[in-house]
Amino acid sequence: MLFIAERRAAHHEEIDLLTSRDIVEILSEILPRKAEGREALVRRINQRHERRRGSIRSRYRDHHPLQPV
Numbered sequence: 001m002l003f004i005a006e007r008r009a010a011h012h013e014e015i016d017l018l019t020s021r022d023i024v025e026i027l028s029e030i031l032p033r034k035a036e037g038r039e040a041l042v043r044r045i046n047q048r049h050e051r052r053r054g055s056i057r058s059r060y061r062d063h064h065p066l067q068p069v
Helices: 001-012 018-030 038-063
Strands: none
Touching: 001 018, 018 038
């Protein structure tokens, strides 16, 4: 958890939704094995972050409906 907190603080602007799963994926990319490439890794993480952002927005809309003006 400390490692994740340190990474979030150090790279807040680039990876604001960094999770332990992201760390595992990063490590699996850089540790010895057949690499898919940095671009594929960044694409997978960004896609997951977009899904999480969508979930966050959806949950916010469900619990904070627009007020009539």
